[in-house]
Amino acid sequence: MGIKKTSKSNLHSKNKHNSSYNFTELITVYPALKEVVFVNSYGTETIDFANPEAVRAINTALLFKYYNITFWDFPSDNLCPPIPGRVDYIHHLADLLNSSKITNPIVVLDIGTGANCIYPLLGNAEYDWQFTGTDIDKKSLDRAGKIVNLSST
Helix, strand or coil: CCECCCCCCCCCCCCCCCCCCEHHHHHHHCHHHHHHCEECCCCCEECCCCCHHHHHHHHHHHHHHHHCCCCCCCCCCCCCCCHHHHHHHHHHHHHHHHHCCCCCCCEEEEECCCCCCHHHHHHHHHHCCEEEEECCCHHHHHHHHHHHHHHCC
């Protein structure tokens, strides 16, 4: 399986997702992705971005490949965040902190961290920031804690 050809993105220059997805590499780190990859009518490997299972699989593969996350699972009734856009936010926040002369250690309060715990995972992986996550939903907090604990081993 090859590389998906797309136009240049408008993502932050530090974003690891500025180029096409290499499905071969992503499937290597997350084999379940293979089930949802197909060749479209243009001869390009892709996924159906309207399919929640496919979106979850590509985003899990991205976390495993580029951010050293080893576990990312949450209930299917929770939204699956798009990793390229979420990490873009982290990079822009880092730019803001740098321009403000704020230095490490960076400690972030993530209000409404959710079951997928995405901002703490990405902020820690990219910049070694420390996070405290809050949420009103105990099940989401429990799942976020499990993700952090199992990804830290």
